[in-house]
Structure formats: C-alpha cells, structure tokens
Amino acid sequence: GAVVSQHPSRVICKSGTSVKIECRSLDFQATTMFWYRQFPKKSLMLMATSNEGSKATYEQGVEKDKFLINHASLTLSTLTVTSAHPEDSSFYICSAGDRGPGEQFFGPGTRLTVL
Amino acid sequence: GEDVEQSLFLSVREGDSSVINCTYTDSSSTYLYWYKQEPGAGLQLLTYIFSNMDMKQDQRLTVLLNKKDKHLSLRIADTQTGDSAIYFCAERSNDYKLSFGAGTTVTVRA
Numbered sequence: 001g002a003v004v005s006q007h008p009s010r011v012i013c014k015s016g017t018s019v020k021i022e023c024r025s026l027d028f029q030a031t032t033m034f035w036y037r038q039f040p041k042k043s044l045m046l047m048a049t050s051n052e053g054s055k056a057t058y059e060q061g062v063e064k065d066k067f068l069i070n071h072a073s074l075t076l077s078t079l080t081v082t083s084a085h086p087e088d089s090s091f092y093i094c095s096a097g098d099r100g101p102g103e104q105f106f107g108p109g110t111r112l113t114v115l
Numbered sequence: 116g117e118d119v120e121q122s123l124f125l126s127v128r129e130g131d132s133s134v135i136n137c138t139y140t141d142s143s144s145t146y147l148y149w150y151k152q153e154p155g156a157g158l159q160l161l162t163y164i165f166s167n168m169d170m171k172q173d174q175r176l177t178v179l180l181n182k183k184d185k186h187l188s189l190r191i192a193d194t195q196t197g198d199s200a201i202y203f204c205a206e207r208s209n210d211y212k213l214s215f216g217a218g219t220t221v222t223v224r225a
Contacts, residue, residue: 006157032211043203043215044158093157095213104213106150106158 002028006107020080023094029074030096038091050077084114121216133191137204144206152201199223
C-alpha cells in the first residue's frame with residue numbers, strides 16, 4: 001500500500017510555543033489529507049480535511065486559528081498547533097488519500113506533549 | 116453525526132478465533148473498514164467492505180456485513196500473539212470522511 005510519513009514522531013514543547021507537524025505522502029499524490037486527534041484509549045476524532053491548494057475544512061468545535069493547516073502540494077500537508085497548552089497534548093495522526101475505495105492511508109502519528 | 120460503536124475489550128486464547136463486533140448508524144455509508152493499531156503506531160488498514168456486499172474473506176480475516184441491522188463484524192481465524200492490538204471499525208460517508216468506533220482492545224493469551 002501507499003506510504004504516509006509524519007514528522008516529528010514525538011515532540012515536547014513548552015506551553016505557549018507553536019509546533020509544526022508534517023504529513024507526507026511518499027509514493028503517491030494525495031488530493032486530500034485528513035488530520036485526526038486521538039486521546040489515550042479513545043477513538044480518532046477528525047479535526048479537519050485538507051485539500052491541496054484550498055483552505056482546510058474544520059470540524060465543528062475545532063479552532064482553526066489554533067490548529068493551522070496548510071496543504072501546499074499534493075504530497076505535503078502541515079498542521080501547526082499555535083500557542084500550545086497542556087490540554088493540546090495528544091496523539092495527532094494524518095491520513096492521505098483520494099476518493100477510491102479504502103484509499104485512506106494513515107501516517108504513524110505524532111505524540112505531542114506540552115509542558 | 117454518525118455513531119459507530121464497538122465493544123471495548125476482547126480476550127482470546129492463541130489459536131482460537133476472534134470476533135469483533137461493530138454497529139453503525141449511517142445508512143448511507145458506502146464503505147466500512149477495519150483498522151489495526153499497535154501501541155504507539157498509526158492505523159493499518161486490514162480490510163474493507165463495500166456496502167452492497169455481505170461478506171468478504173481475506174486469508175485469516177472474514178468480514179460480515181448485515182446492512183439491515185447496520186452490524187459489521189471481523190473474524191480473525193487462528194489468532195496469534197501478533198494480533199494483539201486495538202481494532203477500529205470505521206464507516207465512510209458520502210463526503211469521504213471516516214467515522215471511527217472507540218476501538219476494541221484484543222489481548223491474545225497463550
């Protein structure tokens with residue numbers, strides 16, 4: 001299957017700083033990327049849908065000024081957590097795909113810890 | 116929004132079959148999926164089924180779909196220790212978004 005990478009895999013930052021997470025589709029072009037957040041022992045919560053060359057679509061309750069998403073190319077989407085606070089600590093997972101069946105490929109996730 | 120529910124825990128003896136159940140509410144779901152997540156890792160797509168199918172088999176995995184009852188199950192034959200993980204079912208709606216269940220933690224005991 002297709003490969004999606006995320007960088008960094010782990011990040012620890014101080015409260016008030018901003019953190020950027022990259023999601024890359026390594027061997028295919030992804031018109032759409034999705035960003036999820038996963039709390040411990042919980043399901044994945046869709047945060048936003050990122051389409052190449054256009055603004056991201058955020059799910060209800062997700063602050064778009066706090067979670068900035070940029071999808072500048074068909075192989076790269078970034079999520080920036082601005083002015084991070086301890087409650088933003090979580091596991092962030094991206095997926096990339098197109099509109100075919102079963103075609104959402106997940107990255108390995110990024111563990112964010114805000115002190 | 117869509118609601119996907121699944122039991123939280125399953126313990127199974129090595130070599131036995133595991134059955135993980137899932138119910139969903141969106142009758143317009145086009146595809147239904149089973150993902151596997153190992154500790155600290157992302158999600159691995161195990162299998163998927165189109166909504167007009169009743170069953171799909173792929174090696175040790177069998178997916179059954181009862182569309183009338185909105186019930187999906189995943190059977191793992193000859194369960195191995197490497198099958199210990201969290202299994203998520205998910206449905207895809209017409210806008211291509213996935214809705215996930217809370218995940219079933221499968222523990223395989225010797």
